[in-house]
Amino acid sequence: MRKNKKSMSQMKHFGLILTLLTFFTTSNAQDVVSVIEGKQVKVTEAAETKAEYDAVIAPYRSQVNRDLDKILAYNPVILDKSKGQWQSNIGDLMAKITFEKGNKVFEERTKKKVDVCILNHGGIRAMIGQGNITARNAFEVMPFENAAVVIEIEGKYLVDFVTYFIKEKKPHPIAGLTFTITASGVAKDIKVNNEPIVLDKVYNLVTNDYLASGGDKMEFLKKSTKTHVLDYKLRDMIIDYFIDVDIIKVPTDIKVTQE
């Protein structure tokens, strides 16, 4: 009974009392809903922490931290997607890693080579600071579980990508593809592997499963004729690259030229 008194007095504080002259039509019970109260409890430091929960979490936390904080490589320059108009250093690195790691699996399976890599600017979720780097950096840059796929797609849809790229004005990461943006804002000299693009030729394009299904408005990627699932997460590619090298080396080639 005291509980009811307390909650009724709380109602006065909340002030909002709606009298709704409709009734529940429960067919059986004599008791029906008379009052409904709703509130939200914020989970803040005002709540004491339950020690027995921390005790359960602790071994998991230390294992994860030990693993994530293990130094894998050294990074000499800050990698930041906001630096650079048409290319960013971190974007170039991500495209290179995805291209190389994806190509390795694809070539083993199909004896064919990857021609192009396309990723999205928005998919890079963090910077990588100068200094020692760990798997935690890979989780921060790529928190999603997206996995690499190679799609077979005609050259004309790569031209659609270039048009999209210029319109978007974002340094979406690319590898294997180069082009020039003219003063009037159109593309020219589009090349794949240094060869002029052929509109009806089928290219092998490595990307992630999200973009391959038209994510980030890359609808043209849905025009692919075949999809090869690599079962290789982009984050795992990054971690494997960190393990491979001692010092991070960002590719410096110019892919997009602005006239």
Add this chain to the structure above:
Amino acid sequence: MKRRDFIKNTAASTSLLGLGALSLSSFQLATNTTKKLTILHTNDTHSQIEPFPLNHPKTPNMGGVARRAAIVEQIRKVEDNVLLLDAGDIFQGTPYFNYYGGELEFKLMSMMKYDLATIGNHDFDNGITGLYGQLPNASFEFVSANYDFKNTVLDTLVKPYKIFNKKGIKVGIFGIGVELYGLVDPRYYKETKYLDPVEIATDITTKLKDVEKCDLVICLSHLGFEYKNEPGKISDINLARKTKNIDLIIGGHTHTFLDKPVIEKNLDGQEVIINQVGAFGVNLGRIDFFFDSKEKVTATGKKISI
């Protein structure tokens, strides 16, 4: 828009009823039959075991399972008739999931004595077998009425609904999930069939109210609160409008931070409460239901105080 107006108008018109509410409290005290049920709920906790760091741009130093557990325990000390529910997307978001596949999330929820959960799209992130493999770590059950798991490992393990008898209050709770196609890799959800939420909810709620004679019907939904750019898309708002017999929808998926629970009208013109508490365990939702004899409620009306 309409919903906001409804709340605002009602708020303005209820200030006059303050005295009435006061007399109601003494009225309630006089009865011996009043029963109370406290619903606590979370959604989209996304493996957020730890509180957010102090420098987090949106929710600094908020959340954390050990704190949530303390709050739940505190409420259980005061209330003796509590249900603790989750509306899905328990998995994915921190390395705890990437490393342990949801083991720690389920263990901690079991310690907190969660009663029931539904399945979110991210709970398929290690495939349906990944979810199946973690079920032994969960002492609570999962419900989903519109995912047909017949040809999957979850067959018979996930029921459409569960009925709780909470000190004489019969509570029927069913689960509704979001369409998986386009959201989850088909290789992950395998032969899980997505069934129409409105049709399924209509069938189940009829059964829960008319056959099972539940006093309260709750939908644990991972449909999403509403889709402003696609108003016709099925959402909690649309589910409430297109069905009857649902008293409360506890939602998830859209990570919607509501200032307060929302009231919609169902097909019969009756109120449906919809609530969602953002994401990552930064809030705990609480809805208290008081029950009284039908005659008294008929005389005084149902009060919704939010």
